[in-house]
Amino acid sequence: GDSVTQMEGPVTLSEEAFLTINCTYTATGYPSLFWYVQYPGEGLQLLLKATKADDKGSNKGFEATYRKETTSFHLEKGSVQVSDSAVYFCALSERGGYQKVTFGTGTKLQVIP
């Protein structure tokens, strides 16, 4: 079945540092890829998405590129802020119908001033 593997956390960075959170996937079809973010005490919010190979999703300074050849969708941000502290989930969904979203285990990011 489909699965998502992302790097273990927690990740602790100083403010303005560069962020990379690695994510790889296995899928039977041609999935859409997502990063969801969960701020402390809150629900899941879609951060960005990409629906086909070489697409780059971006939002709030975060970026991720759909790499079909390496089955990866790494999350990056050039300069993190304290407000970016959250848990980040890589996820995929097969297309069409009632297809569910499959999540990775989540990576906790803590940004210190």
Add this chain to the structure above:
Amino acid sequence: EPEVTQTPSHQVTQMGQEVILRCVPISNHLYFYWYRQILGQKVEFLVSFYNNEISEKSEIFDDQFSVERPDGSNFTLKIRSTKLEDSAMYFCASRGQGMNTGELFFGEGSRLTVL
């Protein structure tokens, strides 16, 4: 902006009691889902629901769980006899027809604490 709403935000119950978690999906959406997140752990799929029937369910979704769309707006998750290990955050999600990119819209979650 339309959103998925869930009630209650937090429920505390005694082991063995029945619990119903409620969700109001986005109004024109047709696919509905429940997910569970045990504190600090991954977000796990429970069940998907379409056209008034379950379309897929996970191993977690055993006979103690049921889902229902009792009217045109609500989507409920019932746990018949709660166990300690049912303590978790439960997220409802929905998706519209033709949204073939697979994106789900999540509610804020209902935290269930079983004592």
